[in-house]
Amino acid sequence: MPAPVEFYFDFSSPYGYLASTRIDKLCENHGRAVGWHPILLGVVFKETGGAPLTTIPLKGDYSKRDFVRTAAFHGIKFTPPPVFPIPTQQAARAFYWVQQQNPGAAKALAKKLFEAYFAEARNISSAEAVADIAASLGHDKAAVLAAVNDPAIKDRLRQECEAALKKGVFGSPFIVVDGEPFWGSDRLDQVDKWLETGGW
């Protein structure tokens, strides 16, 4: 069985959200599973000198317009988050905690977190907000609140960020197919063809 396609993203990344709504189905069409890896872009930007898109002169205003337009182009529900960007370590930690128990449930939680932030204008930066969303999916709220402060879970997220950097991940979404890196939701057409043809 081929290795899963690796999907790296930050929960605060609009293009990560857009890709998250399409990546599983796209890979499934080629008989491939997807491994989801939430990371912290802040950690990556320390290495690359990157900055949140919306803080860059000219590019910032364009980006806010492009988020909305690109979501609509693909028919994806999108509401500009009132607070942007936000810290996402609590969301990512909750993801990895759930994943230890049930990978499928972790993916469901990730989708719910993305939706809450990018379609329902909810701020998902606090442990409380993340735990509430997890609870709505049947997870124990107190256990989630404990998990995001668990040193082992914190360490897991650190390791994921380091591993991502080592693989060359510098943005979100970032997709690796059999060693071939693709950056951006606008590379999903190439990911699709790469999975079909094995490369060119």
Next chain:
Amino acid sequence: MPAPVEFYFDFSSPYGYLASTRIDKLCENHGRAVGWHPILLGVVFKETGGAPLTTIPLKGDYSKRDFVRTAAFHGIKFTPPPVFPIPTQQAARAFYWVQQQNPGAAKALAKKLFEAYFAEARNISSAEAVADIAASLGHDKAAVLAAVNDPAIKDRLRQECEAALKKGVFGSPFIVVDGEPFWGSDRLDQVDKWLETGGW
């Protein structure tokens, strides 16, 4: 008759080159003309803090790979330039000089310059190289060499860069359709739909 679609690019921009091979036909399909505007990304980057893609840690290596892969994905001939990026003011000045006499001929020159740099591994940074390419299209070489040092032509390029910045142009390619800005060759699918529908 509707205003032309505005196409901004730097002759040293790989994604500008990729877009240049597709933009005219795409707009023509919707009965629209395209105004080509070579600019200098260096001037824009002073405003936005941008930097040539290939100089950025991690992103640089990825970009070099993505140039080649994306060109092949679209079936566009591409040879990685041995020297990259390069200064392009001579190319842009020659373009505006030819345009004053014959807009169609200026577009033909731009295509030839792009091809020389991105498909034939020729360095087009010097006035001599630009004049040789112009001469191969029937322009008078000595006149081109004089034109790129003409203060009026130099001023025209400066004005184009300033006007582009005022319109919010911060990268290459940058396409404006009836006031709506699109950045990147990977937005041509949205440009196509925007021209078809008038927006969404």
